[in-house]
Amino acid sequence: MNIKEYKDLYVFIEYQDDRLKDASLELLGEAKRLKEDRPCLGYCVIAVILGAPSNEMLNELGYRGADKIINLHHESLKTYSTEIYTTLLNELIHQDKPDIFLFPATVLGRDLAPRLAARCDTGLTADATKLEFDPENQLSSLLYVTRPAFGGNLFGTIINETKRPQMTTIRPGVMDKLPLDETNKFVIEKREVHPENIMDFVKILKVLPKDHMAVDIAKAEIIISGGRGVGNRFDVLQECADMIGAEVGGSRAAVDEGRIDKEYQVGQTGKTVKPKVYIACGISGAVQHLAGMEKSDYIIAINKDPDAPIFGAANIGLVGDALEILPLLTQEIRSYRERS
Template identity: 85%
Template sequence: MNIKSYRDIYIFIEHHEDKLHDASLELLGEAVRLKENRTNLGYSVIAVILGAPGEEALKELGYRGADQIINIHHESLHSYSTEVYTTLLDELIRTDKPDIFLVPATVLGRDLAPRLAARCDTGLTADATKLEFDPEDEHSSLLYVTRPAFGGNLFGTIINETKRPQMTTIRPGVMDALPIDEHRLFTIEKREVQPETIRDSVRILEVLPKDHMAIDIAKADIIISGGRGVGNNFHVLRECADMIGAEVAGSRAAVDEGRIDKEFQVGQTGKTVKPKVYIACGISGAVQHMAGMEKSDYIIAINKDPDAPIFGSSNIGLVGDVLEILPLLTQEIRSYRERPF
């Protein structure tokens, strides 16, 4: 393999009905930052999107940082198929030879990326939290990928020196998307394909959309999160959350004990969140949990243990029983709202 013939940073863009997935836009922003940190490589940021998205969605990719948008175009690609997507992207990689290929670690991305890496005979680093070029060689395109290991108890940095493309999936919420800049210059290339010629052993009979009213804690501005210390009293958190327009989440311990559903878990094995306010109730602050909420703008921690690690990362720490403190907060908010002005 002639590694030097591979160049540029490609990002797989996930979308649904012309809405671009936030995780893909975050990767696009990270790719721009990588490019700007090593301008001497002369790399471009290239967004790859399958299906038949509208022109506005394609333009938004350009406004968000893509130098080129490649649309693998066919109406039938609106529904994800592992075999079809893998085959089409494998063909793209063999033709275009990207040096770096980034995939969001969504449900779709976690299914697609390992199959694509195997098809391309390259390595894959999953659930990365940090990307940077070789810090010791300013002319190198070798990507240093950092990810948690052993349940988040340590971090490892992985490099792929001999295979291309350098592939990695990145957890949603870890990176930051760039704001829209309608003055950016970019190109859009539509590549017509014939997916019906691809032999696929799976046939999609029906796609059932998720309830549009379902809660996504990754988009919440205020989160009240409970841990083992809350026990079977999550109703106390929900009562306070209702008063301030917050969402309720939980630690892995709370999920394992059946106190809250898995989709509301914050942490290394749950979701990464970045709310304006994060209220941690009865959560000790294990590394695994901190990895999912440490980028919150403002952290308030309530815990009986004065030595709980969570206090080391919180803006405000309250030592005490959350089942006594939180109802007082709820009552104070209620009283404030009922005051005549």
């Protein structure tokens, strides 16, 4: 393998129901940041999208930071197939020789990326939270990928010196997507592909969409999270959340104790959230939890322990029992609304 033949930053794009996934748009923003951080490489940011997306979606990818959009075009590709997607992307990699290929660490990305890495005989760093080029060599395209290990108690930085492309999946919510810039110049290249010629031993009979009532806390504007300090009284948090239009989350300790479902976990091993307001109740503020919510616009912490680390990240800190303070807040809001 001649590593010098490989160039550019490729980003796998996910979409559903004619809407681009935020996790992919975040990676476009990160790819552009990397490109601008190392201009001597002359790399382009290339978005790769499969199926038959609308022209509006393709244009949005350009407005969000892509220099080029490659659409592997076929109507049947709107439904994900592990074998077909892996085969088509493997062919693209052998043809285009990308130096770096970024995937969102979504359900789809976590299924696709490792299979593709194995097919290409390259390495994969999964669930990354930080990307940067080699800090000691300003001419190098070697990617330093940082990810949590041992349940978030340690962080490891991984490099892939000998194989290409350098592949990684990145946690949704960790990176920032760029605002729309309709002055950005880009190229759209549609490549007709023939998935019907690929042998696939799995036949998709029906796609069942996720319950439309399900909540994605990563998109919530207000979150009230509970930790071990609130015990099994998450009903108190829910009552307050209902009053102010918030969603309820939890720390890993609360999830491990069965107080709240895993999909509502905030932290290094849960979801990364960036709400306008984050209220942490009975959460000590371990580094693993802070990593998942420290980018919140405004943080309110309620804890009995005045020395709890969470107060170091909070805009407002209340020393006390959240199970006593939250009901007072709920009642005050209720009274205010009744007066209004």
